[in-house]
């Protein structure tokens with residue numbers, strides 16, 4: 157379904173001293189139809205750039221991308237515009253993915269209108285269906301992003317994406333800005349709807365727990381390259397690359413393990429009340 161071969165994407169930065177950042181450096185992998193491939197790796201290793209490159213939201217410098225039998229790298233700008241509905245991406249921050257001035261109804265209807273997917277009444281009916289599918293209701297249709305919670309905004313983003321019935325979805329940490337209870341709801345929603353819509357998915361996350369729950373296979377990325385790829389349980393339970401081992405260890409200890417402990421103030425040993433005030437004596 158998805159075949160990426162020797163993909164490379166570079167950015168050049170700096171005005172006085174030009175510097176080239178090779179964000180994706182010769183990446184190759186396949187994702188089977190209906191499968192979710194997890195993508196993990198530390199911040200800055202190139203996960204988002206890889207996702208964006210596959211969808212040609214940023215132009216790769218080298219390599220070949222085949223999505224659903226179409227060579228995406230060979231498409232012209234106008235062909236790409238027609239192909240775009242088949243591959244979509246959702247991001248961490250739902251709020252910035254939505255137009256702040258648009259009501260939910262307009263946001264969800266917009267892609268249907270752009271791609272001329274039905275008459276006005278058809279689109280109106282489809283918007284209502286979609287909004288229910290993502291667990292919202294009629295009452296939310298007239299709200300704007302600032303009148304919704306982070307989780308509700310992510311549901312609106314999902315409805316917008318599903319409107320186009322994409323064959324391939326890149327989910328870039330879509331729940332990492334949400335609190336834990338809402339994360340579980342959105343993860344379930346993405347998994348269930350992904351299954352219902354028979355979507356193939358690249359699921360980017362730095363949370364290995366989320367990766368285990370969402371993906372049957374996982375790719376580990378380091379400095380623009382994939383260093384290990386395989387079944388999620390095999391890779392995360394029996395990592396063969398030292399970097400994967402480090403990632404797994406870090407996820408077990410958590411971020412606070414590397415923090416220096418702050419000295420605690422000495423605890424009061426005797427507490428007595430004098431003329432209505434607490435007096436603390438410390439040793």
Ligand SMILES: Nc1ncnc2c1ncn2[C@@H]1O[C@H](COP(=O)(O)OP(=O)(O)OP(=O)(O)O)[C@@H](O)[C@H]1O
Nearest residue numbers: 167168169177179198199200201202203204205206
């Ligand atoms: N538009 C850009 N211009 C220049 N450099 C960029 C650009 N986008 C990304 N980079 C650089 O490419 C590298 C990979 O960035 P990317 O956003 O893909 O990392 P990431 O793995 O998604 O990180 P995170 O987990 O923090 O989201 C970084 O060094 C980053 O600074």
Ligand SMILES: [Mg+2]
Nearest residue numbers: 203204205328
């Ligand atoms: Mg990223």
